[in-house]
Amino acid sequence: DADVTQTPRNRITKTGKRIMLECSQTKGHDRMYWYRQDPGLGLRLIYYSFDVKDINKGEISDGYSVSRQAQAKFSLSLESAIPNQTALYFCATSDFKNIQYFGAGTRLSVL
Amino acid sequence: ELKVEQNPLFLSMQEGKNYTIYCNYSTTSDRLYWYRQDPGKSLESLFVLLSNGAVKQEGRLMASLDTKARLSTLHITAAVHDLSATYFCAGPSFYNNNDMRFGAGTRLTVKP
Numbered sequence: 001d002a003d004v005t006q007t008p009r010n011r012i013t014k015t016g017k018r019i020m021l022e023c024s025q026t027k028g029h030d031r032m033y034w035y036r037q038d039p040g041l042g043l044r045l046i047y048y049s050f051d052v053k054d055i056n057k058g059e060i061s062d063g064y065s066v067s068r069q070a071q072a073k074f075s076l077s078l079e080s081a082i083p084n085q086t087a088l089y090f091c092a093t094s095d096f097k098n099i100q101y102f103g104a105g106t107r108l109s110v111l
Numbered sequence: 112e113l114k115v116e117q118n119p120l121f122l123s124m125q126e127g128k129n130y131t132i133y134c135n136y137s138t139t140s141d142r143l144y145w146y147r148q149d150p151g152k153s154l155e156s157l158f159v160l161l162s163n164g165a166v167k168q169e170g171r172l173m174a175s176l177d178t179k180a181r182l183s184t185l186h187i188t189a190a191v192h193d194l195s196a197t198y199f200c201a202g203p204s205f206y207n208n209n210d211m212r213f214g215a216g217t218r219l220t221v222k223p
Binding site: 031033035040041042043044045048050056058059090094097098099100101102103104105 | 115120142144146152153154155156159161199201203208209210211212213214215216
């Protein structure tokens with residue numbers, strides 16, 4: 001089984017809908033992250049968390065929210081999806097060297 | 112804020128040739144990371160460079176870090192088709208080690 005698991009793997013939704021992307025990990029890391037990947041832009045950090053009581057905004061947090069339900073679970077929500085949120089979303093954890101371990105990604109399309 | 116620039120963004124090379132991918136970053140950083148992404152897949156860690164002058168090698172890939180020049184390089188020796196992938200460098204924001212900034216990626220294609 002994958003160390004970092006994302007669900008769903010693909011999602012198509014309509015403008016204005018609320019959706020949640022989920023991430024769970026078995027690596028035992030405290031730090032978890034959400035990134036989005038757009039062609040030609042690399043990865044950009046949305047939110048990160050050190051533990052269930054510590055949530056931090058990243059470079060592009062507007063339009064997103066997160067919840068850290070447990071050490072192993074970190075979910076990303078789009079309260080009202082818009083087309084420019086169409087992207088590939090990655091969850092990651094990191095170790096003490098801050099090496100990132102990524103999930104398989106969720107491909108989101110907002111129509 | 113840290114900005115990370117990679118070049119080239121696209122690289123097509125023949126098997127057996129050597130080439131270098133460059134990663135420049137805009138502010139002081141004492142560490143730099145390299146990742147590989149295969150088409151349709153996730154990112155996997157290749158190297159972490161933790162100090163000035165650090166050099167890491169794995170197979171046909173060698174990465175180095177020059178913190179004074181704010182430059183990291185990923186050198187490919189005698190390329191083979193299996194190295195075809197997108198390579199990303201990343202570094203922590205100056206103010207926050209957990210705010211990781213990625214370059215746009217270098218898409219490498221190795222042709223027979």
